[in-house]
Amino acid sequence: MKIALLGYGRMGQTIEKIAISRGHDVVLKIDKDDTDYDITVADVAIDFSLPSAAYGNITNCLNNGVPVVSGTTGWLEKYDDAIALCKEKNGAFIYASNFSxxxxxxxxxxxxxxxxxxxxxxxxxxxxxxxxxxxxxxxxxxxxxxxxxxxxxxxxxxxxxxxxxxxxxxxxxxxxxxxxxxxxxxxxxxxxxxxxxxxxxxHNRQGFALGAVVAAEWLSKDKTGVFSMKDVLGL
CATH class of the missing domain: 3.30.360.10 (Dihydrodipicolinate Reductase; domain 2)
Known part of the structure; x- marks a missing residue:
């Protein structure tokens, strides 16, 4: 699986290590000031960016047919807009306030x-x-x-x-x-x-990062719609 990391802070770096250990390729590592990149080289994107960047990252993925998993908080005033766009584009999207x-x-x-x-x-x-x-x-x-x-x-x-x-x-x-x-x-x-x-x-960030990678693995398998970690974990 080819993964784009949208946000490359401490969580992004932890996710990268876990993704590689599970046999995936990280093909993009986008920091907050990066704008010139092609999201379509990825099979799935994982967004742990900033509140100011999350909505733009998510819409860019959905507009380009790339499934996206987001764990960024602080942007949810635009959540309904993201959901509407996902449905319009027949895309795939998971938001969770916590992936553990x-x-x-x-x-x-x-x-x-x-x-x-x-x-x-x-x-x-x-x-x-x-x-x-x-x-x-x-x-x-x-x-x-x-x-x-x-x-x-x-x-x-x-x-x-x-x-x-x-x-x-x-x-x-x-x-x-x-x-x-x-x-x-x-x-x-x-x-x-x-x-x-x-x-x-x-006790550490490993649980959050592993859950995000597991969610990305689940979402990348021909899913369409808006999902939650309850769907991923069958809770």
Whole structure:
């Protein structure tokens, strides 16, 4: 499989190593200022770029018939436009706020717990995420996905807010940026008598990178449409 890496930061470099170890060729390595390249030399593209570049990268792939996997967060105000273009071009697209197998299991666990807690109004939910100091967006895309999972499965909440919630129906997300932390996410339900906490801790970036390559392998096999990691992993 010939892979184009759109974004060649730490994640892009980790993805390159894993892709090569799995027998693939990295035919393009595009950094943020690169614009003169032919995306059609690739069988599939993996985008871990910047929020300002992601939508342009994705549309370039879709306009040229190249399946694209994106893990860039912070650009989702244009997500619906990307979906519409994918359908118009009969293309193939996967976006995930997190490609880690463990995190995607955690997403599903979060939904189950949120549903179980729906009738227990004495518990208040809070969330915390910790990432490295070079992460640009806050809260993380993973934290937003977790908050949306609670909102979809627990009628006590209808919104999330960064740091401090201004209403009882809003979930506060505390975002911390510390050192070189790959990613820690926790959801806490607390009452006056006890607390229930679930947490996912990434020890390194390998899980994110491997999941992105696995998604690219899956998407490149004559797929058309818009998919998620649930489709890739059969969750």
């Amino acid at each position: 197998l463990g995190v995607n299991i955690f997403f599903e666990l979060n939904k189950v717990l949120a549903k179980m807690m729906g009738n227990l109004k004495e518990y208040n939910v809070t969330m915390e995420e910790i990432h490295h100091t070079k992460k640009l967006d806050a809260p993380s895309g993973t934290a937003i996905t977790l908050a949306e999972g609670v909102i979809e499965n627990n009628s006590n909440y209808n919104a999330w807010e960064l740091d401090t919630a201004n209403s009882e129906t809003s979930i506060p997300i505390v975002a911390k940026r510390i050192g070189d932390v790959p990613g820690t996410h926790s959801i806490n339900y607390a009452s006056e008598v006890d607390s229930i906490n679930i947490e996912h801790v990434a």
